[in-house]
Amino acid sequence: MFLKCCIFLTAFSLLTGIYASDTPLKQLHIVFRHGERAPTETYKNDPHINFTWSGGWGQLTNRGKFEMYTLGLKLKEQYSGFIPDYYFPEDVKMRSSYADRCLMSAEALLAALFPPRDQQIWNENLLWQPIPIHYVPRSQDNLIAMKSACKKYDEELAQVLKSEKIQDIIAANSDLLHYLTEHAGQKFDSIGSVELLYNTLEIELLHNLTLPAWTRNVSLEDMKILAARSLEIYTETDFMKKMKGGMFLKEVISSLERTDKSPFLYLYAAHDLTLVNILRALGYKSMLKPGFGASLVFEMRNNSEVTMVYRDDFKSDPEQIALENCRPPCLFDNFKTVLEPFIPSDWEAECTQ
Structure with missing residues (x-):
């Protein structure tokens, strides 16, 4: 990918092969872009305007389903020993954008992470189990789809x-x-x-x-x-970063403050714009267009260290990244301090001030 060479050269540093913590994990937050989809729309002179997309326009393709299942297998391997073999609802929370392609991507990824075992097998011919996925309507979502109405943001955009x-x-x-x-x-x-x-x-x-x-x-x-x-463009100013990616970071920080309580694995099925909004709120400056199955992971470790890992698409190798002003080991208190200017204290109030 032509943009890959310039990723994280300004506000972030690539740390692969330079720094890696072997301190045990306490909590994971994994936000990922959906798998390959059909076009959401076309253009007037498109010779394929009548092409039949399996599932329909904007929907997850069969290849997209496979990509998300593959990403789930990779995450299972990457975090083996932390992601358990058995699914228990108190341990895992799966959130998604309203979009069908994100909900279906969540289902495919969960199928790879938590195939039923032993007493959880309910159908011997189908090694799959239903796992709840939480979402809110597009107009109410300021966390993942990030489409809730915000008057001051719209004016700034x-x-x-x-x-x-x-x-x-x-x-x-x-x-x-x-x-x-x-x-x-x-x-x-x-x-x-x-x-x-x-x-x-x-x-x-x-x-x-x-x-x-x-x-x-x-x-x-x-x-x-x-x-x-x-x-x-959607995070062009500091205020725009705060009102988009900052709300997600606020949610992550709030959960990281409760590592002694379940759940310990948080999953978010999202869009390319979601990832860009979050990365820009973290201080990322170079352009990026995340591929299908791109993911960003926030790791909280037993020594209160926060590490982050990014994949540019579902098949890419994970690369550890760091905040410019919180070099490893980046302790949680420092992580919060660095990001404080980009965390909304009252999102709704700040939208109308």
Whole structure:
């Protein structure tokens, strides 16, 4: 992936092979992007506009199901000795975005983590067991989908979109936007519109669908850069970081303060934008477009040390990362102090101030 080389070069440091704690774990938080999905939408001149996607538009594909099951197996191996062989509801909490693709990804990952054993086997022909997945409607979710209405955030986002910085990017790519408008059959006048088109073309390529001839004159790599920039616009300012990724970090910190109580394994089925919002609130500055099955893990250890591990997609090797101002060993109190400016004290009140 073309962005991989620049990950975490500014606010984070890669620690693989440099530092690794062998102190036992006390709690895990794992937030992951869903597996491969069908396009959520298409463009007017798409030659595959009538293509039949198994499951439907925006839904998890069969390959996506396999990816999430594979990620579950990898996590089970990575944290063997901590993730138990038996599922007990008091030990595990699975939360998800409202989206079907996230709910289904959660189910596939849980199937890999907790196949029934011994007395938990209820059907000898199906080594699977139902595990509850918690979610709230999109309009009420400020934790995972991060789509709850926030007046002050929306006003700041509108100002960012009109800012000179973003307008300069649009101006610098005016030829591309004009070309896409001419050939795709609809207007392209923003970075976000390029992201949506790139996502559709990327998935069609993954399914061996032939792209129209006009796409040969377009650099998909350049479009991917714009798509990544589109994702980070939602956390362009410190306040925006606080109101998006900061709410998730507040939830993690609150749970890490209760390591003597269950549950000890927290799972979150989310979106690429969820991960970008969280990473940006952690201080990440370089562009990133997480792949299918990308994941970020927060580890709490017995010595009150917090470590973080990132995968760029379901097949990538995990890479340990660190906050710029909390070098390993990063103790929990220091972790909280560094992130305090990006943690909302009263999310709803701060949305209206």
